[in-house]
Amino acid sequence: MSATIDFDKYEVVIGLEVHAQLQTESKLFCADSASFGGAPNTHISPITLGHPGTLPFLNRKAVEYAIRLGLACQCRIEKENYFARKNYFYPDLPKGYQISQHTAPICNGGIVTIPVQDGERQIKLNRIHLEEDAGKSMHDQDPSFTMVDYNRAGVPLVEIVTEPDLHNSEEVYSFLTTLRRLVRWLNVCDGNMEEGSMRCDANISIRLKGETRLGTKVEVKNLNSIRNVKRAVEGEIKRQITLVESGGTIVQETRSFDAGNGTSFSLRSKEEANDYRYFPEPDLAPFHLTDEYLETLKQSLPALPDELIHQYVNQYGLSDYDARVICDDKATADYFEQVVKHIPKQKAIANWLLGPIKSTLNEQGTDMTGFTLPPVTLAALIQLVEDGKVNFSIASSRIFPELLQHPEESPLNIATRLNLLQDNNAGNIAPIIDEVLAKYPDKVAEFRKGKKGLMSLFVGEVMKLSKGKADPKLTNQLLAEKLK
Amino acid sequence: MSEFSSISAFQEALYAGRTTCTETVQLYLDRIGQTKHLNAFLEVFEEEALEKARALDSRIKNGEPVGALAGVVIGIKDVICYKGHKVSAASRILEGFTSLYSATAVERLLAEDVIIIGNLNCDEFAMGSTNENSAYGPVLNALDNTRVPGGSSGGSAVAVQAGLCMVSLGSDTGGSVRQPADFCGIVGLKPTYGRISRHGLIAYASSFDQIGVFGRNIADVAKVLQSIAGPDEYDSTASKEEVPDYQTIHNKSWKIAYLKDALYHEGLDPEMKEGYSIFFEELETAGNTVTAVDFAYLDYVVPAYYVLTTAEASSNLSRFDGVKYGHRTSLKNLELTDFYKKSRSEGFGKEVKRRILLGTFVLSAGYYDAYYTKAQQVRKLVVDKLSEILSEYDAILMPTVPSTAFKIGEKSNDPIAMYLADIYTVLANLAGVPAISVPLRRHSNGMPYGVQIITKQFSEASLLNIADHVMNISQATPV
Numbered sequence A: 001m002s003a004t005i006d007f008d009k010y011e012v013v014i015g016l017e018v019h020a021q022l023q024t025e026s027k028l029f030c031a032d033s034a035s036f037g038g039a040p041n042t043h044i045s046p047i048t049l050g051h052p053g054t055l056p057f058l059n060r061k062a063v064e065y066a067i068r069l070g071l072a073c074q075c076r077i078e079k080e081n082y083f084a085r086k087n088y089f090y091p092d093l094p095k096g097y098q099i100s101q102h103t104a105p106i107c108n109g110g111i112v113t114i115p116v117q118d119g120e121r122q123i124k125l126n127r128i129h130l131e132e133d134a135g136k137s138m139h140d141q142d143p144s145f146t147m148v149d150y151n152r153a154g155v156p157l158v159e160i161v162t163e164p165d166l167h168n169s170e171e172v173y174s175f176l177t178t179l180r181r182l183v184r185w186l187n188v189c190d191g192n193m194e195e196g197s198m199r200c201d202a203n204i205s206i207r208l209k210g211e212t213r214l215g216t217k218v219e220v221k222n223l224n225s226i227r228n229v230k231r232a233v234e235g236e237i238k239r240q241i242t243l244v245e246s247g248g249t250i251v252q253e254t255r256s257f258d259a260g261n262g263t264s265f266s267l268r269s270k271e272e273a274n275d276y277r278y279f280p281e282p283d284l285a286p287f288h289l290t291d292e293y294l295e296t297l298k299q300s301l302p303a304l305p306d307e308l309i310h311q312y313v314n315q316y317g318l319s320d321y322d323a324r325v326i327c328d329d330k331a332t333a334d335y336f337e338q339v340v341k342h343i344p345k346q347k348a349i350a351n352w353l354l355g356p357i358k359s360t361l362n363e364q365g366t367d368m369t370g371f372t373l374p375p376v377t378l379a380a381l382i383q384l385v386e387d388g389k390v391n392f393s394i395a396s397s398r399i400f401p402e403l404l405q406h407p408e409e410s411p412l413n414i415a416t417r418l419n420l421l422q423d424n425n426a427g428n429i430a431p432i433i434d435e436v437l438a439k440y441p442d443k444v445a446e447f448r449k450g451k452k453g454l455m456s457l458f459v460g461e462v463m464k465l466s467k468g469k470a471d472p473k474l475t476n477q478l479l480a481e482k483l484k
Numbered sequence B: 001m002s003e004f005s006s007i008s009a010f011q012e013a014l015y016a017g018r019t020t021c022t023e024t025v026q027l028y029l030d031r032i033g034q035t036k037h038l039n040a041f042l043e044v045f046e047e048e049a050l051e052k053a054r055a056l057d058s059r060i061k062n063g064e065p066v067g068a069l070a071g072v073v074i075g076i077k078d079v080i081c082y083k084g085h086k087v088s089a090a091s092r093i094l095e096g097f098t099s100l101y102s103a104t105a106v107e108r109l110l111a112e113d114v115i116i117i118g119n120l121n122c123d124e125f126a127m128g129s130t131n132e133n134s135a136y137g138p139v140l141n142a143l144d145n146t147r148v149p150g151g152s153s154g155g156s157a158v159a160v161q162a163g164l165c166m167v168s169l170g171s172d173t174g175g176s177v178r179q180p181a182d183f184c185g186i187v188g189l190k191p192t193y194g195r196i197s198r199h200g201l202i203a204y205a206s207s208f209d210q211i212g213v214f215g216r217n218i219a220d221v222a223k224v225l226q227s228i229a230g231p232d233e234y235d236s237t238a239s240k241e242e243v244p245d246y247q248t249i250h251n252k253s254w255k256i257a258y259l260k261d262a263l264y265h266e267g268l269d270p271e272m273k274e275g276y277s278i279f280f281e282e283l284e285t286a287g288n289t290v291t292a293v294d295f296a297y298l299d300y301v302v303p304a305y306y307v308l309t310t311a312e313a314s315s316n317l318s319r320f321d322g323v324k325y326g327h328r329t330s331l332k333n334l335e336l337t338d339f340y341k342k343s344r345s346e347g348f349g350k351e352v353k354r355r356i357l358l359g360t361f362v363l364s365a366g367y368y369d370a371y372y373t374k375a376q377q378v379r380k381l382v383v384d385k386l387s388e389i390l391s392e393y394d395a396i397l398m399p400t401v402p403s404t405a406f407k408i409g410e411k412s413n414d415p416i417a418m419y420l421a422d423i424y425t426v427l428a429n430l431a432g433v434p435a436i437s438v439p440l441r442r443h444s445n446g447m448p449y450g451v452q453i454i455t456k457q458f459s460e461a462s463l464l465n466i467a468d469h470v471m472n473i474s475q476a477t478p479v
Helices: A058-070 A169-184 A226-245 A292-301 A307-316 A320-328 A331-344 A347-364 A375-386 A390-406 A413-416 A426-439 A441-448 A452-465 A471-483 B006-016 B021-036 B046-061 B106-113 B154-161 B179-185 B218-228 B269-285 B298-319 B335-348 B349-364 B368-392 B415-420 B426-433 B460-474
Strands: A010-021 A084-087 A095-099 A112-118 A119-132 A135-136 A147-149 A154-161 A198-208 A218-223 A253-258 A263-271 B041-044 B073-077 B117-120 B167-171 B187-190 B212-215 B254-260 B289-293 B395-399 B435-442 B447-453
Touching: A010 A169, A010 A226, A058 A119, A058 A154, A058 A169, A058 A292, A084 B298, A095 A119, A112 A169, A119 A169, A154 B289, A169 A198, A169 A226, A169 A307, A198 A226, A218 A226, A226 A263, A263 B269, A307 A320, A307 A331, A307 B368, A320 A331, A320 A347, A320 A413, A331 A347, A331 A375, A347 A375, A347 A390, A347 B106, A375 A390, A375 A413, A390 A413, A426 A441, A426 A452, A426 A471, A441 A452, A452 A471, B006 B021, B006 B218, B021 B046, B021 B073, B021 B117, B041 B154, B046 B117, B073 B154, B106 B117, B106 B218, B117 B154, B154 B167, B154 B179, B167 B218, B179 B187, B179 B212, B179 B435, B179 B447, B187 B218, B187 B460, B212 B218, B218 B460, B254 B269, B254 B368, B269 B289, B269 B395, B269 B435, B269 B447, B269 B460, B298 B349, B298 B368, B298 B415, B349 B368, B368 B395, B368 B426, B395 B460, B426 B447, B435 B460
Parallel strands: A218 A253, B073 B117, B073 B167, B254 B289, B254 B395
Antiparallel strands: A010 A154, A010 A198, A084 A095, A112 A119, A119 A154, A135 A147, A198 A218, A253 A263, B041 B117, B167 B212, B187 B212, B187 B435, B395 B447, B435 B447
């Protein structure tokens, strides 16, 4: 039956709720460590455990991080802030309520610009709000008990809520990749979905194309990688359309994704949903944000990846692809900017970053943060190539690896020491050219008859005989003269 | 009763070598031993108190510096945490629970060298007006053992009333310090909301709760307040407002208002009404002005108070779930929801359950606006009206309670009647302003009653001055 289904009849509407753990040192409301891991129940205190008489005290750094993200997403920042309690019982929720924000999120609206197949799309955000994380229930540690680790309880989170503004799994994938890059860029969250420091729930509905009302939404949870979010969204779209096409009705429910077999199962229906009984948190004084404070934060924001990509394409003439790869993470972009300061050869720098440096990092299984070669040294190496003292191939295959071993040595020194400096003395190259032309009389004749493509063969031979040291430009020039 | 009329009289004798801390503590321990039937204490820290007394005596003997409250024998309500000591909020659900830390108020008292002699009985989770809701039995009024001492800080009031300690700490969410002070014939202060850190005070209703002080005179209460008031890095609702001098008395005349609606309220005992009217005249004779003002919202304050406090309580008490500490049902293999139901149903008493259910209801989807939002609006009106009156007058005087102490069991089956008796005290908590109850007269039934004084936020210095003035005029001596 599914073979006959016309999937294109339907428009898919998706909204995402992304939880991101903020990389503060301490928790949202007390001084306990907020770092990931640690032996179970070691990052705790009477406050984390909700002992009688304990009160929350707001961590200002977490507020700052939430605002940084909000400013980067062009949100309207709320100046009069307060928290709300979300009440429900669960063993990993120490106080029996989560301190969150309800009617007045700290960041309102906003956009995230994502690359799509034919350009870019601006995905509308509904809000970004601050809240505390819960602990971790472990059901597989003991046959008769659930074990709870409260290390995570109280770790600051932001919840980023989009409008129902995404329409397919590629956009979802692109949104999450972009958002992850942004939180990492701003250094507010490590974006690690596998460790749970970034988590995503997807609300998915379908409607016939042209319909303006939203369909019944289904929430899919338990998505622990961007790839799994994409898979879950695809599966849910297929499930909903197939269900409707076979005469069924979609019910509002929460489903859990099983990454093992790529399917989802119902967790609870709307009727079973909690009434969270939100009300303003009376244990925390409301806090006011001044214009001066917001202005200071705005000024301290780094240049954002989207701005840099546009700058690199439009001003530096890099390809869109190269610009995006450089701006994949802040360390690479920062490095690029540093090298540019020493040598304004942006395309050459991009080639180095995307070529030899990337392969080296891949081999070492590290990223740009682990790359220790000083930008000024790379600039010197590029200068060597630009000056015609070595060619790119020699620079990348011989000098660069040596430089990584001896980063304190100058590239010129290495080139000299390894006898790699290019020969641009016509007196040295001419005899080699004569030798090559003597070796291939037939080819010379063919060339003269018009088979100009043979030039590269002659150049290649000269290079081979000169062990790569012959200056290619000069070689070409001398060859052309001799072959006239 | 104590042979010393005040803390300063005691300390004078102490520093003059006419008494010792050890001797004094022993005296209080003896009295506690003789009055066990009152059920004021849940635990007496006998050895610890004596040890502390001996250490203090030797420090004084050696001429070492000691704190402002050196040797002051104090009791604390069983909702205030003291590191290494049991704290249960007089509830089965916290039976056997030991606090891992001390409340900020306790830390500050200890820093001034007080001797904490024990923790005091109260209504479970500070919910009640008679101390009949304690899981550990009722506290008796020392003056008439057939009567209640008031609540919820009944044990704290009786401990001072019966001379079982010099001063005590209670907590006041809707009158829980002032009402038992009134019933017991002593002084009970509820400071401005946020004046004393709530860190370590087991919460009933967070936006109302405030630690309060019981004493036999104004000077003692002022001395304790001076030590414990002020900002705290563990409580963001504790005010950063400067702590002024509370201990100097300025003699002056005051502009006093009384609420007509309170004095002429149908619930007020007629003999008491007469007593207040006469007293207001005495105040005028003493050079003060006393003016009747309107306050139209009096009948709304009790409903608004109970909607808001139960809403907050329903959430505050969610942490007592049998998972991390406290009572856990002994039944095994329960589904999670049943585990919660059993543990909590077994652990909480009837009044606490009533308030949790009420609070859960008013916060529920579909009812929130009709109850919670409405009550917040009433609260705002009350705040505005009171601050308007207090911008014109130095203080508002009114009854603390509409009657003298109830008979034990008299109201325990009629929660509404019980709640309505809070009509005069909840006002100060709704508005977050400081209020004090000081003894005024004896009723013909033999029981004392007091008068309540309310001033504007953070004006405890004036409040204590006016209270001292009132006590001088009324010539009332503590029971």
